Amino acid sequence: MINRTLAIFLFLILCVQAITAQRNCATLDHWEYVVKKHSSTAQSRALIERHTQLYTQNPELRNENNIVIPVVINVVYQHANENISDEQILEQIRVLNEDFGRLNPDADGAWPQAANTDLQFQLANRAPDGTPTTGIRRRYTSYSNFSTYDDVKFAKSGGIDAWPTEHYLNIWVCNLEGDIMGYGQLPGGPAATDGVVIDFQFFGRYGHTQAPFDRGRTATHEVGHWLNLFHIWGDGDCTIDDMVADTPDSDEANHGCPKDAYSCGGKLMVQNFMDYTDDACMNLFTQGQARRMQALFATGGFRSGFLRSPGLMELAQMPDVNTCNDGRQNGDETGVDCGGSCEPCASKISCPAPASINQSNSTTKVTLRWEAVSASGYLAEIRQLKPNLSKWASVVTNSTSASVSGIRIGRTYEWRVRAICQEGDTSDVTGSVFITRNNGRILYDDQPAVYPNPSRGTFYFNPGSAEAPDGPLLFDAGGGDSKTIHSTTSFLLVKNIQGQLVKTHPLNETAQAGFQVDVPGLVAGMYFVHWIDAEGQPLSQAYKLILY
Ligand SMILES: [Zn+2]
Incomplete structure (x- = not known):
């Protein structure tokens, strides 16, 4: 009888383990929360989806270059075991590079559409202010665990504020409440919360991680969401798609590793990182998923700002003199480069800014003028003012004027000028002047379109x-x-x-x-x-x- 009781007891323990040891990703719950809280999110998602479709359907737009994504790991802990080691973090980065590069030792030939995504990850070596960093930030917290509603992403609620999310992949590692293993924010949500959160028990490979999720695939899966991937079953029945053409239709999550599972008229791709199977079961992203992720970094893509990230600048690339256009914050700059009054860096600039700028209009063009200073040339810049500011476009000239044509009715443009110093650096900018034409459309050319x-x-x-x-x-x-x-x-x-x-x-x-x-x-x-x-x-x- 004792043996029988023991057997039942052991059986029950196994059942409980089988139930609790299921992948549990909170990305969808978190996203519903984000959409409710931020009404503009739906519009951003629509734009990102349109851009993604344009990119994936036009092979000529594809960028074949490897993209290296700077990563910052924000470790938020109360107990020593939650304060995971540097080695555990490095091991997780290795896993990401194996999985996204199709270099994982368990890659097999089961699915020919398996792909190298050409996306790689590296701990940041530069903080947003340009100072060297390990790419790992740690904070003790008085909170015993965190919800899936972004509390770990803010210092005021016991977490760590993100580094600029247009330049860094922020990954928070903490104790998540319940059996949540992680959640990723899809592209298009608010900037302050953009990134990925992973429970400390599932971050890294082997070591302290919990089987059957001990091979670092929780982060692979959540970073997949951050890179615009949905669950492979589309979080719906056979008719709901994951927006990727080369993943088989599926009607629900798979658990464990049912390699011969069929549904929706075909074999299921249970080895996909975006399913809910065990870490040892997963081993691929598809080419379609890779294209979807790469689209974010193409021209006009939501994450194309990463191509200008300061996070991975080598020491040799960093300017050794602080300037107002060195691409990093310095001195008393508080926002973007030279967002502050910039006294500390302005004093190191070797030539003065042009003394005054003004403009005159004719029927065909606007002429911009400035006063000469001791300089080897000038850099004039112009942009259109609109809700999403267009980028500054520039010309270099030796004269003290430039002209602009093609100014449109009712549009406002901003222009400014810097001197190019003899030493090759540039002066601070001289103010800004705005151009608005209320009538008189100007064309610079009478050729047909x-x-x-x-x-x-x-x-x-x-x-x-x-x-x-x-x-x-x-x-x-x-x-x-x-x-x-x-x-x-x-x-x-x-x-x-x-x-x-x-x-x-x-x-x-x-x-x-x-x-x-x-x-x-x-x-x-x-x-x-x-x-x-x-x-x-x-x-x-x-x-x-x-x-x-
Ligand atoms: Zn997920």
């Missing part, structure tokens, strides 16, 4: 003549340094009369006026040229083009 028309093999696109709300500016500094400047990167799509896409042509942000578009080998006939922005929104009407 698409010419010649009809054409054969090659045509030209002149965005200055397109009826576009965000059209380009021509920035002329004299001496041949003239540029067509787009407020956003854009694309030309050429479609045939059936509406099929036959050509995608990216328009670089800076180019001479009149873009050459080669369309060799197309059947003679009528085509339509569409000018769209990086989110796929039309920038102008469509133009008819006859090819012969």
